[in-house]
Amino acid sequence: MFVLGLDVGKSELYARLLQIPEPGKFVPLGTGKSVSNTAKGHEQLLAWLRKSGAGGEGTSVVMESTSVYWERVAMTLYEAGCRISVVNAAQIKFFAKSTLRRGKTDKLDADLIGRFGAVMHPARWMPPEADLVELRALLHARDNIVELSTVEAGRHHAMDHRYQPSSKALGFCEARQALLAQQLVEVNDKVNALVLTSVRLQTDVTLLRSIPGIGSLTAALLLVETMHLSEMESSNQWAAYAGLSPVPRQSGNFTGRTHISKIGNARLRRAFYLCALTASRMKNGFGNFYRHLTSQGKPKKVALIALARKLLRVAFAVLKSGQKFNPDYRRPSPMAA
Template structure:
């Protein structure tokens, strides 16, 4: 089996082609830099073809910002096996093999070795609708973050001892522009959803969960690619980096924390939804209050509610059934539907 490890950069790629045979690995060839554009990817394909013959090729790359997308789409359209992995996985793998030094060429070799020894999930592109939805929700988040910065700036200007009126006017105009953009993006999200029945139905299901509104539902759906590759509660907790990370060695038991090795946007949205759910009269709200009563700090309790909320979100979308606040699983506790028992909630 041949594995092509690609180290992704904004402008350039470095690659390493490895062959794995009966547990032994050898480097077939290395190359770089290669332009990270359509022409460069075509040249890379021709170069790989010189060594592969009719052998299948597994392509492995890290999810580096958005710069991996062109390569992933290119090789997927060629019907090659493509895996896009979390950079943290490769980082810890490199530590495990005691790698010394770091260059782009060495990174490509490590990525190829990682792909050769690990059982990786194949990457599948999201639907066009979900891809656009992800762009819209992320842009809204970015504009809203800028709005908050500008709003704080305006408050500081107004509190200043002396400031020119024109400066206040400019700050107000920027703030008004950002407000219009947030509203326009939210309207674009609504219009996109209305045009696609399946997405509309999935969002409708998610909004039956306490704490989840339209924008939060759209963000969760977009960041999980419609839950296409997620099957269990453990998987979605790990995907969001919100799963517990125990710390114990011998007689020493450290404080458990969440892993944070996942999608930060999904984790942040789960936390924000948990804030809303914690104030409700639902089972999720009761769960939050029980945790507080038992002595858990508010932030820890909210993280626990957010983790449960994501598991419920997975279950309602997979089952096609709305959240049922009065449903009690065979294992005890609330669940959205009977399917939740099989989803790890």
């Protein structure tokens, strides 16, 4: 059994190989390996692993989710039969603190990541399906288009209100706005077409749309931002991933204010918050839940966060059960069971 710690950079990979002779013990092998983060470098890394007697299912590769630069090497090693784990960089940071690690270099980081894998046994990563990857890319591109459109609208407003506005500059700005509007229509069409061509995507979007406050685009966003969370068994895990889990502050006689962690996927958290804004205005169970909280003296934002977490839990249940949202459903009493 081997554990490979991989420190991923934009242009280079630093690897550290550990052998696990028995549970709870590990032995560093050699001095590590540095290769370029390219297809050629990935092949060199595989050749080095084989030369060291590692590789295949008996080798667990642990790396941080460094932007997008980990994806290609993860796929290469996965296709070579290795067991891949992609972990949050915060986990490695706090693990380093627990070992009183002081120095920081790429080689030290690779060694630290390998030791983390040998001690903590992180969850296995599986590559997402191709249609989800494509849908995620399209939705991220849509977010960029919307953001740029907002920027250009602000620029146009500012230029139009100058004492002596330039018609030429305004023309350039309007041309950019027209291009962005055209691209927004195109990306919306692409997203809808992709959902319609995939039976599984269409089924999951239909399930999520049955929940009040969640529309087609939001449903697609929820699917792509949670595409690697299918193995989770509890909605609390989803809430933690979205940064919507509560963080209590209490020590001795001191009790501070509880707030959400905000450690997690900001896109997912924002999506559920916006869904909560919509659902809070409705005359149904979700709207009544929000109004009940505010009537009890809860601040509006606190009530919205609570509603966002409730919507997340309902979305998790709907996808796990494969059944549309039923407002009349009541969880069976433990006494009745």
